[in-house]
Amino acid sequence: MTSTSILQISLVMLPVLAMALVLPISYAKHSENLANRACKIVMSGLLLGSSCLLFFSGTTSTASVHMYTLYEFQGHHFDIILQQSRITFLLAFFFVVIISVTALFSANYLHRDDGYWRFQAFMYVYTTAVLVVVYSGNLDTLLIGWEVVGLSSVFLIAYYFKRDRPVQNAFYTLVHYRLGGVFLLAAIFIEVSNIRTDIRENFFVLFLILAAFVKSAQLPFSTWLPRAMEGPTPSSAIFYGGISVHLGPILLLKHQEAMIHAPIAQVILGVGGLLTAFYAAGVGRTKTDIKNQLAYATMGQLGVIYMEIALGFYTLSIIHIILHCSARTFQFLKSPSILHDHHVLKLERSKQYFELLLPKKARNVIYYLSIHEFLLPQVIKILITKPFFKLVSLASSIDRSISKYFKAEDCSDLQTKIQVENSL
Amino acid sequence: MNSTFVLYPFVAAVILLIVFEEKILSIKNIYRLSILGCIWLAYLTNSTLLMSLFLVPIEIGRYLIGSEKRIHWICLLTNMLVIGVIVLTLIEASVLPHTSSRLILTLSVMAYYGALPFYSLSKSAVKKSESMDMLFNFNPLPLSILLLWLSIHHVHSSVYVSDVILGIGALNALFLALLSYTEKNYKTFLFLISASTLSVMVALTSFYSENFLAGWVLYYGGFVLALAGALSGFSFFEKRYGSQALCSTRGILTSSPFIAYALLACFLSFSNMVLMATIFGEDLMLYQLFRHNIVSAIMMLFIYSVQSFSCMNFLFTKLFGVNNNNFGRMPIQKREMFSIVTILALLILSPFCLHNYLV
Numbered sequence: 001m002t003s004t005s006i007l008q009i010s011l012v013m014l015p016v017l018a019m020a021l022v023l024p025i026s027y028a029k030h031s032e033n034l035a036n037r038a039c040k041i042v043m044s045g046l047l048l049g050s051s052c053l054l055f056f057s058g059t060t061s062t063a064s065v066h067m068y069t070l071y072e073f074q075g076h077h078f079d080i081i082l083q084q085s086r087i088t089f090l091l092a093f094f095f096v097v098i099i100s101v102t103a104l105f106s107a108n109y110l111h112r113d114d115g116y117w118r119f120q121a122f123m124y125v126y127t128t129a130v131l132v133v134v135y136s137g138n139l140d141t142l143l144i145g146w147e148v149v150g151l152s153s154v155f156l157i158a159y160y161f162k163r164d165r166p167v168q169n170a171f172y173t174l175v176h177y178r179l180g181g182v183f184l185l186a187a188i189f190i191e192v193s194n195i196r197t198d199i200r201e202n203f204f205v206l207f208l209i210l211a212a213f214v215k216s217a218q219l220p221f222s223t224w225l226p227r228a229m230e231g232p233t234p235s236s237a238i239f240y241g242g243i244s245v246h247l248g249p250i251l252l253l254k255h256q257e258a259m260i261h262a263p264i265a266q267v268i269l270g271v272g273g274l275l276t277a278f279y280a281a282g283v284g285r286t287k288t289d290i291k292n293q294l295a296y297a298t299m300g301q302l303g304v305i306y307m308e309i310a311l312g313f314y315t316l317s318i319i320h321i322i323l324h325c326s327a328r329t330f331q332f333l334k335s336p337s338i339l340h341d342h343h344v345l346k347l348e349r350s351k352q353y354f355e356l357l358l359p360k361k362a363r364n365v366i367y368y369l370s371i372h373e374f375l376l377p378q379v380i381k382i383l384i385t386k387p388f389f390k391l392v393s394l395a396s397s398i399d400r401s402i403s404k405y406f407k408a409e410d411c412s413d414l415q416t417k418i419q420v421e422n423s424l
Numbered sequence: 425m426n427s428t429f430v431l432y433p434f435v436a437a438v439i440l441l442i443v444f445e446e447k448i449l450s451i452k453n454i455y456r457l458s459i460l461g462c463i464w465l466a467y468l469t470n471s472t473l474l475m476s477l478f479l480v481p482i483e484i485g486r487y488l489i490g491s492e493k494r495i496h497w498i499c500l501l502t503n504m505l506v507i508g509v510i511v512l513t514l515i516e517a518s519v520l521p522h523t524s525s526r527l528i529l530t531l532s533v534m535a536y537y538g539a540l541p542f543y544s545l546s547k548s549a550v551k552k553s554e555s556m557d558m559l560f561n562f563n564p565l566p567l568s569i570l571l572l573w574l575s576i577h578h579v580h581s582s583v584y585v586s587d588v589i590l591g592i593g594a595l596n597a598l599f600l601a602l603l604s605y606t607e608k609n610y611k612t613f614l615f616l617i618s619a620s621t622l623s624v625m626v627a628l629t630s631f632y633s634e635n636f637l638a639g640w641v642l643y644y645g646g647f648v649l650a651l652a653g654a655l656s657g658f659s660f661f662e663k664r665y666g667s668q669a670l671c672s673t674r675g676i677l678t679s680s681p682f683i684a685y686a687l688l689a690c691f692l693s694f695s696n697m698v699l700m701a702t703i704f705g706e707d708l709m710l711y712q713l714f715r716h717n718i719v720s721a722i723m724m725l726f727i728y729s730v731q732s733f734s735c736m737n738f739l740f741t742k743l744f745g746v747n748n749n750n751f752g753r754m755p756i757q758k759r760e761m762f763s764i765v766t767i768l769a770l771l772i773l774s775p776f777c778l779h780n781y782l783v
Contacts, residue, residue: 171737175733175736178729178732178733178736179729182725182729182732185725186722186725189721391602392602392603392605392606394602395599395602395603396606398599399603
């Protein structure tokens, strides 16, 4: 094992160790100072380590380092593999910078908040998961980080769990993340299947694209992103403005060689990105609160990034990711003081709107569709949600009939079932 | 594979529960210990016929201690039928043609742990039984699956039969997963979701009569048992101390509710098949399925998604108190602590535990 690999593993483990060792002590003492100091030390360590990897590792080409085989059976290996390349180290360094800034911001923002330690715990977990995704050298390793990023993000959406709405939205987001996970798993399996090579390449990339689209809230999986804004501002910044939504493009960039051999999938990627950019630009303008506007703006920019990847501008897309991530994190962190800025800075808005070029009738139609999110929630409800709950209801009614026939359940149980079905 | 290792969590759960039982030398406890002995002996003897015969006292015992005699009577008959078929197959009696024999055998084993329409009866029995007895509703599962695997070596059948078995197993799994979506009771939920998963396993084991699949299923059986123990432990504490006691000094002192909740969350998260596949090795099975039959593999992924949605719905309901639940009454600070414990358990403990299963 080389010193570079050891440093990579140390960076991945550092946040989790801090969470396991320092957080319980600071929680027991109820000392935010201790937690803050620990957070600063951890973030400094991460910054130092990731900058060392970036500037002193001497890596010029991409290399995959096999770390550990979790198990091996009949020719299949479940390996933990780390990737070492300049791009990987650059992205890791950049993400650590973003996380550090957000961590410092959250120390004041969540001061004396009930969920202060919970936020810290999930932030550490998230940091580890992001580093796993970025450093991963194969899809098996990436999937671990991918899923943990989703879990920690969902728990932070449900941060204010005393209200029903955040919890419902967290569950809604979680369902989408699971879907993304299934797509990624399907991609892994197709990679090793025995189907014809050309079909396999296209399906493999297609499933990767679907997984990336779910993570980045691209059409038709875009409805979860505005709902995910229920969490505290630092979490919105770090997850939905900064890093999390950009993991989709990074997934595709890691498999750019496979994408070259899948032209059909590339077309789907480009069209998907284009449609999302238009959709987000339209809907975002009808939103009245700043976080929703930013969510749609993020979605639109990601659409453009996907178009760049589809067209083969990989370096440009990396630059775009870094710049967009920085700008959006800043905007999200500034969003609580937007009214103050509006009054103090007296910013004047430009009166030159692109939509004024369109005829009035077309503008009205687009406005109607935008305000109703292009009827996407309704379409999802009709095509997916309702059939699913109908199936659930059907299963319950069959169960009830059998129970009634054998008199296996008492009346109170049946009554509860009926109530549940009615609520659905 | 060290098969006795599968029993470790089961033994630990039984000992833990018996320690907390008021009357250690009660008839139920003696019965429970004798079941444990029977299963262990079955593994040690390594005789398929003996294994199947050991199921007979287990089933009679389940009938005798069951609170719902009528339901248990039906279950007992079903289970005896299963055991009969297994024994007949093992001694290679030419009672049935081989093809029918394999089909009946697989369907019987599915019925054994609560397939259509028997799930309804078993579900009711699980709900009404004591928390500890839940463990024993699960205990013959690994054994029966092992028996199935051993038995199918004696029966060679056509691809058509395998497809039928796979289809029925998948349908049953989907049905149970859908049913678990609305389930609010711990025990019943665990029963439904485990039965759904095991239905897939049995169907696939029968479809691909390969060694590693049965081995994997056996591991999974052990895993289910361990989690049934954890869940049962939680129900036990809840029953004994009351839901309010979760917040009391006594409840906290034992810390068991926290552990039980952490384990529950852990289980539910790993029941999310995607994450579990990464760490637990389910991909071994799906890799094979994708290589042989891509349509079936996609169907299985769909079933896993539904199972996952059910699990996460249940987790959210219990964790965040969308609907009334005990956890919702806990003070905020304790919930904070719980969140940290949960995530720690998720990230640190589970991969190591699961890794031990695999190596």
